[in-house]
Amino acid sequence: MSTIRPVQWGFAGTGSISGSMASQIANSAISKAAAVSSRSLESAKAFAATHGIGKAYDSLDDMLADPDIEAIYIALPHALHKGAILAALNAGKHVLCEKPMALNAGEVAEIAAHPRAKSLMITEGFMVRYQPQWEWIRAQIADGALGTVKQVTAFTALQLPPPAVDPARGTLAGDRSLLLDIGCYSVHLVRTIFNADPLRVSALIERDPVTGLETFIKASLDFGGRYADVIVSNVLRRGRRIHVLGSAGSLEIMTPIHTPPTGAKVLAALVGDGNADPVEQVFPSVEQYGLQMDDVSRHIRAGDQPRVTLANALRNARTLDAIVASAEAKGAWAEL
Incomplete structure (x- = not known):
């Protein structure tokens, strides 16, 4: 049995990949889906009800303001990735973002230049x-x-x-x-x-x-x-x-x-x-997907580097x- 305190994850997006991730960590001892955000509060509440998530928000900013949320899982349209990552870093949250991390290398470099990029974990979601x-x-x-x-x-x-x-x-x-x-x-x-x-x-x-x-x-x-x-x-x-x-x-x-x-x-x-x-x-x-989030959660608790680093994401871009x-x-x- 894990003695590590579960990382409290906020899910940005209610699409099918978010659903797969939430389902696959339902019984995890190290990762907990604690909140979800969507542009539609109705969509967020429906997703939360399906996956047993306690909090639903109608904006990413409101979820990021929740002091209980430690890390953000981003499964939004590609063009929204960079903005969501930077907002999460501004709020002091760790980030697991679905691939591609951003539209191009310039955007990934902008993420890497954030003052909190070295103190918080940022990893690209290659579940493979x-x-x-x-x-x-x-x-x-x-x-x-x-x-x-x-x-x-x-x-x-x-x-x-x-x-x-x-x-x-x-x-x-x-x-x-x-x-x-x-x-x-x-x-x-x-x-x-x-x-x-x-x-x-x-x-x-x-x-x-x-x-x-x-x-x-x-x-x-x-x-x-x-x-x-x-x-x-x-x-x-x-x-x-x-x-x-x-x-x-x-x-x-x-x-x-x-x-x-x-x-x-x-x-x-x-x-x-x-x-x-x-x-x-x-x-x-x-x-x-669940193995990925659990591994990232362990690295968050250990304070070391994830399997797919921010530097790796930049080189792929x-x-x-x-x-x-x-x-x-x-x-x-x-x-x-």
């Missing part, structure tokens, strides 16, 4: 980092089981309709961005695999001629003679894979982001002459910015 498969994958690479990793290929295709525009606020900058919403996962994970940041990026982006939204993204990331190719699409047949190729072995990550109830699968060919059949590794499906810059230059290399 809390899956057992990724702990195993990182250990295999770190232990040299794959030899030198030379190439990573990450492919994501999701045929999803764009979310409806909220008539009360219209369309905000970054809304429905394929790169910010989906591509950020691949960029974060290939950086995690190489445990480094790319030196330069070459990218192409195709956009819908009517909406201007990205429909296909292809980016090559140069890690100094080691490479990653990232492809993201919302017009191709659904599929998601990451291939990791090394001098002594390879991995095919079958379900890299959201794992099904049957568990996450990795095909691993780690030894031999390369002709042996790969071995299937199966990892249990976990409540990754810089890579995403480089992809955009290269695409605008018709694929010319953009240096980081």
Whole structure:
């Protein structure tokens, strides 16, 4: 039984991801959903009733003024992330913000420059980092089981309709961005695999001629003679894979982001002459959002760094910015 006092969390936003997070920490001994805010008090009260949350507010500012709330979980539209984070820091609250932390590296740098950025915890919500498969994958690479990793290929295709525009606020900058919403996962994970940041990026982006939204993204990331190719699409047949190729072995990550109830699968060919059949590794499906918040809560109590640091968020944003810059230059290399 945990002897650590539960961190009192305020939830900014009542969408589906907030619902998943609240459900997955319902029985946590270290994280407590203590309050929720929404632009609509009715929505906040309904969310609070569903998830057994004691306090509901019709504004983020009112929730931030609550002295009992220690940390804020932000699951708002992308364009609202920076403002909500800065408001939380002004109020002296720790922050777990859903990816992307902000619209670009300049906004993340503005967050990092806040006077309380070093004394309070600020972490970007990549729940995927809390899956057992990724702990195993990182250990295999770190232990040299794959030899030198030379190439990573990450492919994501999701045929999803764009979310409806909220008539009360219209369309905000970054809304429905394929790169910010989906591509950020691949960029974060290939950086995690190489445990480094790319030196330069070459990218192409195709956009819908009517909406201007990205429909296909292809980016090559140069890690100094080691490479990653990232492809993201919302017009191709659904599929998601990451291939990791090394001098002594390879991995095919079958379900890299959201794992099904049957568990996450990795095909691993780690030894031999390369002709042996790969071995299937199966990892249990976990409540990754809840694991993430509990881990952040432990780090808050310990006063140390989270798994995904603010510095990491800034470097991921810089890579995403480089992809955009290269695409605008018709694929010319953009240096980081």
